[in-house]
Amino acid sequence: MSTSPLPRAAALIVNAHSRSGRDMFVDAKAKLEAAGVTLTEAHAVEDPDTLAATVRQAVANGAPMVIVGGGDGTLSGVIDELIGKTCVFAILPLGTANSFARTLELPLDLDGAIAVIANGTPRRVDLGMIDDDYFVNGASIGLPALIGETVPHGLKRYLGRVGYLLWALRCSIRFRAFRLMIDDGTTERRMWSTEVRILNGCYHGGVELSDNADVESGEIVIQAVVGRSRARLAADWYAKFFRLRDRHAHTEEFRGCTFRIETTPRLKISIDGEVLAKTPAIAKIAAQAVEIAVPVTPIAAR
Known part of the structure; x- marks a missing residue:
């Protein structure tokens, strides 16, 4: 296993519109420089729509490493700019759930994340894809997409995961089960479902959903909550949140490289917390697609 050092120069780009970004930018800049990381440029980006362009320009400017501060949606929105590049991608987890950082076993505090950037190692990891859109951690169909599409930004910003839970309870009143078809190219499966999770990493919404x-x-892993009962969906989330022994009793998992997913009715797809696609869709893996800054200690076997 390679433990080569990370670059000592980097561009810092923070989503100042994220829950912690505006407060963390100044601290992050000072602490990175104190840790020996030379910042070739640093940007606190107020408009999330310009984040991808800012990362693209930093890569074009020759930054050997780009450090992005934000949540899973921010990381997913900029990751396309690193595909096929030699630039290392480093993460400051400043979001609500920070699922991708949890999957990579990155520290969730600022000092710990900076220590990884200063002393860690680069590692090539997989990305997921929905049609032609890359994502870092997970996509979902069902209630999470409804929540992601309608949750007020202020609720997410100030209450974090608690705000998501409160909004989820509100949305669940009008949510209904759907017919699901999953085809891996050789076998087609049909079932009733209340939620589908398309997982590159084991965490989604800050909760460990899959052991695989x-x-x-x-x-890539497709995990479906089977049946038509909303109570079963709630029980599944409860069991996984508290890591109960029977936490996988209500789900069925499929593993492979490529899947076609259809639903009746057609449903929107939340990709790393942002509603960006709709069924039918192709879910697939992009193996070893990007080089990420991780701790020197190996990612634990799942």
Whole structure:
């Protein structure tokens, strides 16, 4: 296993519109420089729509490493700019759930994340794809997409995961089960479902949902909550949140490289917290697609 050092120069780009970004930018800049990381440029980006262009320009400017501060949606929105590049991608987890950082076993505090950037190692990891859109951690169909599409930004910003839970309870009143079809190219499965999770990493919404999803496996995991009962969906989230022994009793998992997913009715797809696609869709893995800054200690076997 390679433990080569990370570049000592980097561009810092923070989503100042994220929950913690505006407050963290100045601290992050000072602490990175104190840790020996030379910042070739630093940007606190107020408009999330310009984040991808800012990362693209930093890569074009020759930054050997780009450090992005934000949540899973921010990371997913800029990751396309690193595909096929030699630039290392480093993360400051400043979001609500920070699922991708949890999957990579990155510290969730600012000092710990900076220590990884200063002393860690680069590692190639997988990305997921919905049609032609890359994502870092997970996509979902069902209630999470409804929540992601309608949750007020202020609720998310100030209450974090608690705000998501409160809004989820509100949305669940009008949510209904759907017919699901999953086709891996050889076998087609049909079932009723209340939620589908398309996982590159084991965490989604800050909760560990799968024991099998792994960013170094070369496969994507499709996890379906089976049946028509909303109570069963709530029980599944409860069991997984508290890591109960029977936490996988209500789900069925499929592993592979490529899946076609259809629903009746057609439903929107939340990709790393942002509603960006709609069924039918192709879910697939992009193996070893990007080089990420991780701790020197190996990612634990799942």
